[in-house]
Amino acid sequence: MTRVQHWFVNILRWFDSDAGSDHIDSTSRSFNFIRVIPFVALHLACLLAFITGYSAFALAFAAIFFVIRMFAITGFYHRYFAHKTFKTSRPAQFLFGLLGASAAQRGPLWWAAHHRHHHQHSDREEDLHSPHHGGFWWSHMGWFTCDAGFAMDERRVRDWLKFPELRFINRFDSLVPAGCAVAIYALGELLDAYAPSLGTNGLQLLVWGFFISTVVLFHATVSINSLSHVWGKRRFDTQDDSRNNGWLALITLGEGWHNNHHRWPQSVRQGFRWYEIDLTWYGLWLMSKLGIIWDLNPIPQHIKEETRQLDALRRKK
Numbered sequence: 001m002t003r004v005q006h007w008f009v010n011i012l013r014w015f016d017s018d019a020g021s022d023h024i025d026s027t028s029r030s031f032n033f034i035r036v037i038p039f040v041a042l043h044l045a046c047l048l049a050f051i052t053g054y055s056a057f058a059l060a061f062a063a064i065f066f067v068i069r070m071f072a073i074t075g076f077y078h079r080y081f082a083h084k085t086f087k088t089s090r091p092a093q094f095l096f097g098l099l100g101a102s103a104a105q106r107g108p109l110w111w112a113a114h115h116r117h118h119h120q121h122s123d124r125e126e127d128l129h130s131p132h133h134g135g136f137w138w139s140h141m142g143w144f145t146c147d148a149g150f151a152m153d154e155r156r157v158r159d160w161l162k163f164p165e166l167r168f169i170n171r172f173d174s175l176v177p178a179g180c181a182v183a184i185y186a187l188g189e190l191l192d193a194y195a196p197s198l199g200t201n202g203l204q205l206l207v208w209g210f211f212i213s214t215v216v217l218f219h220a221t222v223s224i225n226s227l228s229h230v231w232g233k234r235r236f237d238t239q240d241d242s243r244n245n246g247w248l249a250l251i252t253l254g255e256g257w258h259n260n261h262h263r264w265p266q267s268v269r270q271g272f273r274w275y276e277i278d279l280t281w282y283g284l285w286l287m288s289k290l291g292i293i294w295d296l297n298p299i300p301q302h303i304k305e306e307t308r309q310l311d312a313l314r315r316k317k
Helices: 003-012 037-052 056-082 090-101 107-118 136-140 164-171 177-196 200-226 246-251 258-262 279-290 300-315
Strands: none
Touching: 003 090, 037 200, 056 090, 056 200, 056 279, 090 107, 107 164, 107 258, 136 200, 177 200, 177 246, 200 246, 246 258
16 A cells, blocks of 8 residues: 555544555554544644633533543443443433544444453453553553554454444444534534623633543543553452552542452442442442333442452451
8 A cells, every 4th residue: 555545544534434444454553643633633622722711611511521421431331332231222322322432432332342352351462552561651542543453353342233323333433523523612602692691602612612521531531541550459369450549430430440340340330349439330320220221230249248358358467
């Protein structure tokens, strides 16, 4: 493939993840600048805040949109699509697949495939985003900038390929965040015209409500790759270096109980003790009471007992 063809294929992949799949080396860990231009642009767009300023409404909108999309990532991309820790209806899985895609972290099938690979090879050389094989910045976002990170192994998500609507979101994953950006800008313009007391406008709400909210959400999510395998406490002697970290659990709605999760990934709940705050679990529990989801996989009794025994041993030391 010539350099021009390579550029053209990678530009097409901004819009269609399947474009040029026969011409891309899915094992390459080399930096692909053309492919990640939108990712870089998203970060640079945050600097527009120095021009737009801020308002209480824009900040509140950014925070709320952050929480909603973080829940879609943690509760559905992770605990549902990757681990199937509960069941839900087809409309609900589609809705939360859309919400997850609005976080600009690719499609639900790509996300689940990479996460399942991570669990199989956690902290070994095959693990694409292990901090022990490439360092902090590679595990945090470097893996995201190479073709190996972009590719999806369909064999790992055969259970989801039967849903054409999920395949569509996954293939055209940029459509959802782009649509959100347009809608947020339009909302800001409407508020500027009809509720000027809020002090916001289209560009300001776009910058805070989408660009900044999305960038913070991305870095919070991938901190589980980079920090939760080096910073925190290890309750369980798992075969990887996963760790529990309460601070990361707060900003990721419960994902920081990563050592718990690697000990028993089948559980819908990742905070194994009552004091381990797991906001995603609380939200999923409420959804189960409302009948939106069901058949939640609990923490097994033998894991609860193991947790109590290990905590008791730690207190004695």
